[in-house]
Amino acid sequence: MGNRCAVIGVGQTHYTTKRRDVSIAGLVREAALRALEDAGLTFKDIDAVVIGKAPDLFEGVMMPESYLADALGAAGKPMMRVHTAGSVGGSTALVGASLIQGGVHERVLVVAFEKQSESNATWALSTHLPFSASLVVGAGGYFAPHIREYMRRSGAPGHIGTLVAVKDRLNALKNPYAHLRIPGIDQKMVESTPMLWEPIRYLETCPSSDGACAMVLSSEAAVTGTPAWVHGTAMRSEPIFRASRDTVSPQAGKDCAADVYRQAGIADPRRQIDVAEVYVPFSWYEPMWLENLGFAAEGEGWKLTESGATALDGDIPWNASGGVLSSNPIGASGLIRFAEAALQVRGMAGEHQVDGARTALGHAYGGGAQFFAMWIVGRERP
Amino acid sequence: MRDVAIVAFAQTRHTDHDTGLTEPELIAPVINEIKERTGLRRFGFTCSGSCDYLAGAPFSFVSALDALAAWPPISESHVEMDGAWALYEAWVRLQHGDIDSALVYGFGKSSLGDLRTIMTLQLDPYYLAPLGLDQLSYAALQANAVGADRAELDEIVRRSRADGRGNPYALDLPEPDGEDFAVQPLKKTDVPPITDGAAAIVLATGDLATRLCATPAYIRGIAHRTEPHYLGLRDLSGSASAADAARAAGVGKAPVEVAELHAQFPHEEIILRRALELGGGTLINPSGGPLAANPVMATGLIRIGEAARHIHDGRARRTVAHAASGPCLQQNLVTVLEA
Numbered sequence: 001m002g003n004r005c006a007v008i009g010v011g012q013t014h015y016t017t018k019r020r021d022v023s024i025a026g027l028v029r030e031a032a033l034r035a036l037e038d039a040g041l042t043f044k045d046i047d048a049v050v051i052g053k054a055p056d057l058f059e060g061v062m063m064p065e066s067y068l069a070d071a072l073g074a075a076g077k078p079m080m081r082v083h084t085a086g087s088v089g090g091s092t093a094l095v096g097a098s099l100i101q102g103g104v105h106e107r108v109l110v111v112a113f114e115k116q117s118e119s120n121a122t123w124a125l126s127t128h129l130p131f132s133a134s135l136v137v138g139a140g141g142y143f144a145p146h147i148r149e150y151m152r153r154s155g156a157p158g159h160i161g162t163l164v165a166v167k168d169r170l171n172a173l174k175n176p177y178a179h180l181r182i183p184g185i186d187q188k189m190v191e192s193t194p195m196l197w198e199p200i201r202y203l204e205t206c207p208s209s210d211g212a213c214a215m216v217l218s219s220e221a222a223v224t225g226t227p228a229w230v231h232g233t234a235m236r237s238e239p240i241f242r243a244s245r246d247t248v249s250p251q252a253g254k255d256c257a258a259d260v261y262r263q264a265g266i267a268d269p270r271r272q273i274d275v276a277e278v279y280v281p282f283s284w285y286e287p288m289w290l291e292n293l294g295f296a297a298e299g300e301g302w303k304l305t306e307s308g309a310t311a312l313d314g315d316i317p318w319n320a321s322g323g324v325l326s327s328n329p330i331g332a333s334g335l336i337r338f339a340e341a342a343l344q345v346r347g348m349a350g351e352h353q354v355d356g357a358r359t360a361l362g363h364a365y366g367g368g369a370q371f372f373a374m375w376i377v378g379r380e381r382p
Numbered sequence: 383m384r385d386v387a388i389v390a391f392a393q394t395r396h397t398d399h400d401t402g403l404t405e406p407e408l409i410a411p412v413i414n415e416i417k418e419r420t421g422l423r424r425f426g427f428t429c430s431g432s433c434d435y436l437a438g439a440p441f442s443f444v445s446a447l448d449a450l451a452a453w454p455p456i457s458e459s460h461v462e463m464d465g466a467w468a469l470y471e472a473w474v475r476l477q478h479g480d481i482d483s484a485l486v487y488g489f490g491k492s493s494l495g496d497l498r499t500i501m502t503l504q505l506d507p508y509y510l511a512p513l514g515l516d517q518l519s520y521a522a523l524q525a526n527a528v529g530a531d532r533a534e535l536d537e538i539v540r541r542s543r544a545d546g547r548g549n550p551y552a553l554d555l556p557e558p559d560g561e562d563f564a565v566q567p568l569k570k571t572d573v574p575p576i577t578d579g580a581a582a583i584v585l586a587t588g589d590l591a592t593r594l595c596a597t598p599a600y601i602r603g604i605a606h607r608t609e610p611h612y613l614g615l616r617d618l619s620g621s622a623s624a625a626d627a628a629r630a631a632g633v634g635k636a637p638v639e640v641a642e643l644h645a646q647f648p649h650e651e652i653i654l655r656r657a658l659e660l661g662g663g664t665l666i667n668p669s670g671g672p673l674a675a676n677p678v679m680a681t682g683l684i685r686i687g688e689a690a691r692h693i694h695d696g697r698a699r700r701t702v703a704h705a706a707s708g709p710c711l712q713q714n715l716v717t718v719l720e721a
């Protein structure tokens with residue numbers, strides 16, 4: 001995995017439905033400046049910029065890195081644009097880390113964003129090429145059948161999804177950047193909301209958010225402030241139309257986890273990882289990913305959720321920040337997971353800090369649950 | 383830096399119209415060809431470049447993955463940029479030292495829409511795009527700023543088309559004859575052809591490179607730079623970012639025998655020759671360049687492949703490839719290849 005790499009700055013915007021007060025450039029710059037401030041640096045200290053976002057159709061700007069070069073201080077520097085579907089935020093962090101690990105640069109600014117209020121993501125995701133008819137509307141329409149299959153296989157009771165929906169929103173109340181901060185959130189409230197895509201209710205799905213997240217990544221020699229050290233990075237992809245692939249627990253997710261655990265020396269993720277920020281856009285994806293990522297045996301993930309183990313005060317907190325269920329600027333959602341993992345091991349997560357967190361997992365997935373990006377960060381230098 | 387070589391290059395026979403192939407169908411033969419040629423079925427890393435706006439649907443690269451037979455799952459990433467930047471990402475990944483091969487590809491079907499209008503959407507959505515400034519209009523602004531001799535521009539188009547006719551993968555375009563303007567001072571024949579196509583490259587390091595290719599094209603330097611987006615903030619008669627990237631890649635360290643430039647318009651070739659400080663001894667775009675085939679999102683990657691081919695064939699020992707992105711050569715990537 002090459003040279004050592006550390007996260008030395010994290011910046012986020014307050015996630016919300018509509019940021020009418022800033023342009024797209026203003027939004028990404030806000031996150032970038034906060035990350036630079038956290039690192040005690042300015043744009044002058046940055047060697048290269050890597051930017052990621054989900055499909056360009058979401059804002060109607062084609063290859064927006066051209067337009068955003070000025071706002072991110074990239075003029076005169078190398079700039080790259082990553083796009084790997086929903087996993088893009090994670091991939092953006094990994095491409096940035098790769099530049100450090102490969103010895104190409106000393107400090108890299110990575111930024112990811114989505115300004116969902118510029119369009120309607122559900123319909124932008126429902127455009128299909130000619131002659132490929134599809135009855136699916138939005139991401140929920142695509143993933144609901146996979147969730148139903150998970151319930152059938154595991155025999156999980158119907159209320160598990162609502163437990164996750166409540167738990168993540170309770171965590172969000174402790175995160176000042178979170179979009180959905182719902183006082184008095186409880187199971188009854190979730191169950192009272194309309195069914196969108198059986199079994200996903202309104203409050204079991206992620207919001208549409210405007211927001212950006214940025215990180216300053218550094219080589220060992222260029223570290224400032226409090227570093228979160230990168231202990232492992234991995235990406236995996238599998239074809240969407242492969243007939244025999246398991247969409248409930250994709251092989252690419254298992255392989256990606258195995259790769260990143262091997263690099264970080266993790267044999268038992270449940271015991272060795274202190275906190276995980278995992279891409280859970282629909283409540284049921286918590287138990288599904290608990291199994292896919294090896295935190296629970298097959299068919300047992302829902303029991304871990306039900307036991308409270310993944311709550312902020314449980315033995316393996318998942319999405320202490322409130323997760324994607326509470327904030328979802330799509331292209332940035334993966335990067336937020338990676339950044340929150342870094343904040344935890346830096347001890348800088350504020351009210352949602354997991355006490356004594358030393359090792360954290362950041363996870364993102366995308367496409368038809370076929371693209372995966374993960375990293376392990378730690379308080380200690382690897 | 384670790385030595386990384388281009389060991390194989392494959393491209394489609396580009397077309398000036400939609401042949402009815404889907405993107406995976408366009409890519410699959412190129413991927414299969416390069417797998418057969420190298421004998422590699424699996425690669426340490428895979429990276430591609432494409433743009434959703436060409437197909438007008440999100441995630442054009444998602445179904446492209448089906449063309450790879452990516453099973454078991456592969457370590458893979460994608461840039462929403464020309465495939466040349468995918469190659470850069472793969473080169474960086476190979477610097478880590480734990481893998482020794484990478485597959486890179488780029489593809490685009492610009493026949494599906496009105497490219498001239500679509501490219502407008504690449505501009506600042508608040509201050510520039512609403513003006514309706516389209517691809518040819520801003521290119522014309524730059525052509526005007528360069529103020530090149532018409533005869534020199536005509537000769538570039540004539541030479542590019544003639545070379546393209548000699549290149550089985552490029553389009554068969556006639557000798558330029560009309561005097562009609564597309565947007566003054568750009569003539570219709572100065573405009574690159576609408577093209578569908580794809581290309582793939584295999585990178586390898588160490589012993590694997592020499593095992594797969596008798597004459598690997600080693601990447602001796604590779605660098606890219608961007609510059610301000612707003613046309614008014616730049617001196618359009620030159621390209622500071624191309625010059626910076628060329629210096630960082632070490633173009634000037636030794637004579638360059640062949641340069642493949644991502645010059646979509648003849649005046650861009652003049653700007654780039656100056657920026658890269660290429661002398662009269664350098665053969666420019668012997669493939670015909672983008673004026674003879676311009677499969678958007680693969681055009682830059684093809685420049686790297688064509689520059690490598692001269693070394694693979696033993697016709698040259700030091701070549702340069704250039705790729706561009708953004709309006710009026712906003713971002714430039716330069717690669718120096720040596721035998």
